[in-house]
Amino acid sequence: MTPATEPAPVPLPPGVSQERVHGTEALVVDTPAARAVLHLDGAHLTSWAPAGEQDVLWLSELSEYGDGAAIRGGIPLVVPWFGPGRDSERPVKHGWIRNHPWELTAASFDGDDVVLELALKGADPDGTGIRADAVFRIGADLSVDLTLTAGSEEIEAEAALHTYLAVGDVREIEIRGLQGGDYFDNTRDLEQFRQEEPVLRLSGATDRVYGVNAEVVIEDVAGARRIVSSPRGTAKTVVWNPWSQSAAEMADMPNDAWTDFVCVEPAVAKDAAQVLPPGGALTLGVTYRVER
Numbered sequence: 001m002t003p004a005t006e007p008a009p010v011p012l013p014p015g016v017s018q019e020r021v022h023g024t025e026a027l028v029v030d031t032p033a034a035r036a037v038l039h040l041d042g043a044h045l046t047s048w049a050p051a052g053e054q055d056v057l058w059l060s061e062l063s064e065y066g067d068g069a070a071i072r073g074g075i076p077l078v079v080p081w082f083g084p085g086r087d088s089e090r091p092v093k094h095g096w097i098r099n100h101p102w103e104l105t106a107a108s109f110d111g112d113d114v115v116l117e118l119a120l121k122g123a124d125p126d127g128t129g130i131r132a133d134a135v136f137r138i139g140a141d142l143s144v145d146l147t148l149t150a151g152s153e154e155i156e157a158e159a160a161l162h163t164y165l166a167v168g169d170v171r172e173i174e175i176r177g178l179q180g181g182d183y184f185d186n187t188r189d190l191e192q193f194r195q196e197e198p199v200l201r202l203s204g205a206t207d208r209v210y211g212v213n214a215e216v217v218i219e220d221v222a223g224a225r226r227i228v229s230s231p232r233g234t235a236k237t238v239v240w241n242p243w244s245q246s247a248a249e250m251a252d253m254p255n256d257a258w259t260d261f262v263c264v265e266p267a268v269a270k271d272a273a274q275v276l277p278p279g280g281a282l283t284l285g286v287t288y289r290v291e292r
């Protein structure tokens with residue numbers, strides 16, 4: 001039996017409803033400017049389509065949802081550590097915040113945009129009172145801002161907006177904005193290299209953490225559009241695609257779906273991790289726009 005939809009804790013503006021999507025609670029936005037789906041589990045945006053556009057976010061049709069699941073696709077909020085953490089010993093990959101329920105704290109209209117504010121709901125597995133807040137501005141452009149606030153203890157914090165961008169064919173995309181950036185290559189034991197070429201084209205499994213915090217442009221040649229990622233408060237840009245072999249090993253991704261996305265992730269990670277004193281905060285954000 002499907003459980004009844006819980007009432008939203010704050011009033012929702014016109015064009016926003018709370019519904020069950022894939023069996024879990026989500027805020028569904030349908031305005032003249034955009035359509036979007038924001039799951040309360042993980043404050044996880046799984047869909048954003050500006051008016052007249054195909055979805056800009058890729059979502060796996062085999063993704064899991066609910067109770068501790070990490071949704072495959074959309075924008076996973078990665079915090080308070082990235083990957084296995086700086087000591088490579090963290091119990092779950094990419095932090096625990098994406099696996100916990102959040103709650104809506106405010107919802108409003110601002111011009112043509114819907115602004116949704118969420119806060120992590122009560123989870124505190126470290127017992128230090130860490131807080132997390134996120135603001136989503138959903139319209140012709142999309143902005144996401146994530147704040148992590150340390151609790152009673154100093155923490156070394158990492159964070160990433162692990163965005164899965166939908167593309168026509170990842171083998172044909174051109175990524176600009178990384179030239180001159182040094183990167184750790186996670187497919188080669190985190191050895192460091194420099195991006196000399198003005199354009200990055202992917203031709204195999206790619207897992208790089210670039211020391212780049214500037215605008216990155218993803219030219220989606222097969223999809224005939226361009227996605228512009230403008231980060232703020234970051235130090236790194238992660239570029240990831242598993243390619244065919246690793247994708248085939250992932251239970252929550254169809255074997256041939258790796259061609260349909262690229263992750264370009266604004267981040268604070270690795271050697272750019274920030275030490276937060278008790279009560280100290282880390283905020284990072286990004287704005288996406290689509291051009292033709």
Ligand SMILES: O=P(O)(O)OC[C@H]1O[C@@H](O)[C@H](O)[C@@H](O)[C@@H]1O
Binds near residue numbers: 162207208240
């Ligand atoms: O499967 P996950 O935990 O969502 O992570 C996916 C990928 O996320 C990327 O950000 C990492 O750089 C990769 O190493 C990782 O494999």
